[in-house]
Amino acid sequence: MADAARTYVTTPIYYVNDVPHIGHAYTTLACDVFARFMRLDGHEVFFLTGTDEHGQKVDKAAAAAGMAPKPFTDKVSENFRALASAMDISNDDFIRTTEPRHYRACEALWRRIHDAGDLYLGDYGGWYAVRDEAFYRESETTVQPDGTRLGPTGAPVEWVKEPSWFFRLSAWQDRLLAFYAANPDFIAPESRRNEVISFVKSGLEDLSVSRTSFTWGVPVPGSDGHVMYVWLDALTNYITAAGYPDEAHPRWRFWPADLHMVGKDILRFHAVYWPAFLMSAGIAPPKRVFAHGWWTVEGQKMSKSLGNVVDPHAVIGEFGLDPFRFFLLREIPFGADGDFSRRAMIRRLNIDLANEFGNLAQRTLGFVARNLDGMLPSPDVLGGDDEALLAQAKGLLPLMRAEMRRQAFHAALESAWQVVREANSYIDRQAPWKLRKADPVRMGTVLWTLAETLRHLAILLQPVMPRSMARLLDQLGVDARDRDFAALARPLPGGHAVPTPEPLFRKVEDKEGQGA
RNA sequence: GGCGGCGUAGCUCAGCUGGUUAGAGCACGGCACUCAUAAUGCCGGGGUCGGCGGUUCAAGUCCGCCCGCCGCUACCA
Numbered sequence: 001m002a003d004a005a006r007t008y009v010t011t012p013i014y015y016v017n018d019v020p021h022i023g024h025a026y027t028t029l030a031c032d033v034f035a036r037f038m039r040l041d042g043h044e045v046f047f048l049t050g051t052d053e054h055g056q057k058v059d060k061a062a063a064a065a066g067m068a069p070k071p072f073t074d075k076v077s078e079n080f081r082a083l084a085s086a087m088d089i090s091n092d093d094f095i096r097t098t099e100p101r102h103y104r105a106c107e108a109l110w111r112r113i114h115d116a117g118d119l120y121l122g123d124y125g126g127w128y129a130v131r132d133e134a135f136y137r138e139s140e141t142t143v144q145p146d147g148t149r150l151g152p153t154g155a156p157v158e159w160v161k162e163p164s165w166f167f168r169l170s171a172w173q174d175r176l177l178a179f180y181a182a183n184p185d186f187i188a189p190e191s192r193r194n195e196v197i198s199f200v201k202s203g204l205e206d207l208s209v210s211r212t213s214f215t216w217g218v219p220v221p222g223s224d225g226h227v228m229y230v231w232l233d234a235l236t237n238y239i240t241a242a243g244y245p246d247e248a249h250p251r252w253r254f255w256p257a258d259l260h261m262v263g264k265d266i267l268r269f270h271a272v273y274w275p276a277f278l279m280s281a282g283i284a285p286p287k288r289v290f291a292h293g294w295w296t297v298e299g300q301k302m303s304k305s306l307g308n309v310v311d312p313h314a315v316i317g318e319f320g321l322d323p324f325r326f327f328l329l330r331e332i333p334f335g336a337d338g339d340f341s342r343r344a345m346i347r348r349l350n351i352d353l354a355n356e357f358g359n360l361a362q363r364t365l366g367f368v369a370r371n372l373d374g375m376l377p378s379p380d381v382l383g384g385d386d387e388a389l390l391a392q393a394k395g396l397l398p399l400m401r402a403e404m405r406r407q408a409f410h411a412a413l414e415s416a417w418q419v420v421r422e423a424n425s426y427i428d429r430q431a432p433w434k435l436r437k438a439d440p441v442r443m444g445t446v447l448w449t450l451a452e453t454l455r456h457l458a459i460l461l462q463p464v465m466p467r468s469m470a471r472l473l474d475q476l477g478v479d480a481r482d483r484d485f486a487a488l489a490r491p492l493p494g495g496h497a498v499p500t501p502e503p504l505f506r507k508v509e510d511k512e513g514q515g516a
Numbered sequence: 517g518g519c520g521g522c523g524u525a526g527c528u529c530a531g532c533u534g535g536u537u538a539g540a541g542c543a544c545g546g547c548a549c550u551c552a553u554a555a556u557g558c559c560g561g562g563g564u565c566g567g568c569g570g571u572u573c574a575a576g577u578c579c580g581c582c583c584g585c586c587g588c589u590a591c592c593a
Contacts, residue, residue, distance in 0.1 A: 358553065360555095360556085
């Protein structure tokens, strides 16, 4: 490859007011694993995450904290950096919507869309409750027998209009449908794609894209009193970080993004509004938007009122980072909803990681340490059983590549575990402990075959469990320069010393009475 | 209400354009092994594939109806 393939992957920008929980950790982790996989596979990767820091809520929260908005967001956006750090996230940039570069990008994008004739000034109306100082959706209001209309809090609401800029979304319906038809992989999973298409087909209204009722946002160029409303501000972050509007910026080569990872709640903004904005501005839309599912906790919906919001830091503290990362991507088909429970977490850690995988490494490398003075043997003549296992290990890269391409993280891991199980079966069949005296040369070949299989697994699982797999590669004596996917094609030579292994994963005792 | 999807072993799910005795993992039972983090391997029980009725030489796999469940049906960042 003269010109390395490039990959651009993004998380949503997280609303800075939120407290980071398992859901944020999940989205970011999925992107991280994808980014790490592509890097190891030779791609030049740009991986972006960040925080969304504008809006009335932030303004109010800052006021409540007795702070100006900017210093307030400086402080709370740290929560999300801390989460990324605790999760070993390999993002290349962290964008904040309060940065000057983002204001420049928003203004430039606004002007392009305005010049294209897709913005016009009108009135935005909504049901406003003076008592709550909030707007409500019509569906949230109820009409009393006496004819008064009340909001969800019981406060009376009135129809209030404010001047607002509108994006002519209604004009983009056909072009969006054509875009979806021409790009069948643009929205995943497929069920979500169907929903979006059906939504667009049902007819699109123009979109209110500015507000005059608050000031904490990006000012609309040439329109005093207006700040950009959420969509045009937040979504723009993806091109801001790529250097927009400087199309000569080195990072602009990464646009269009290969993958916007989002929760299913914000799919519409990414799959409908965002490509429409971009096409209006003459910018290529992203290649793919993946909407993943939600986690429940011990069978219940996660909510502040139930007090069951899972703090990722606590889980990492109890089970370790890599087991947590593994669990999140292994437990459920990516895209579907899932349940986080102690029982399930412990089962994955103890069985999949400690017993099946960790113990496979331990029994192999421990044997080498104890019986061969830590000298990893070189292979002699390979037999059919050896070659079958090695072929399965070598087949893993193309298999996992295909699964990663469609974000089937669970399937990629399952295919790796098929090799783990086969290796355990192989070691029992070959019984190197019996060969020790009977046929030491054959024993060496068996141990090498296992080590080479472990090397494949360790290299390929680095994206999911970077720390543990680095340890395993250390234990196998694999040089730091030989740990990318290209190195898979160069067999482990053997004949070198390896350290006495330490268990890769520590089991956790399953306490009774916990969880469902 | 409209549109879309789902209902397959105790649990979580695979089963592409219909084709021999319906699969995996977990859980459960038996056996083997004892190199290993009391780990692992092998074998096995168990399913009227939601119900009814069609199409077909042949249907979890297509069609119709019914029952149950879920998602979407726009301005919260």
